Amino acid sequence: MNSNYSSQFKQDAVKLAVESDQSIAQTAKDLGVNGNTLYTWIRKYRQVKPSANKGSGENHPYEELKRLRRENAQLKEERDILKKAAAYFAKNSR
16 A cells, blocks of 8 residues: 555655644645555655664654644644533633
8 A cells, every 4th residue: 555655755755744744634635645654654664764873862753843844733622622612611600
């Protein structure tokens, strides 16, 4: 299945998924790629790249950024849920 995509496309897809503000699943959907396929490409990319950063003390230059973006998205979702709940209870308390 993965052989249908060029290595350049895979690299570009991984870069977009890692650097984008949107979820990996959404990036995969936008590219017309199965989400699991994109996750596999990302895992392979992360296994290859850390050797280039030997001595830097970091695992992968994008891991922390991606983790923070996921955390930020989760916090925004939780905030939105709380806003809706507060509006609902404020409406019902009148």
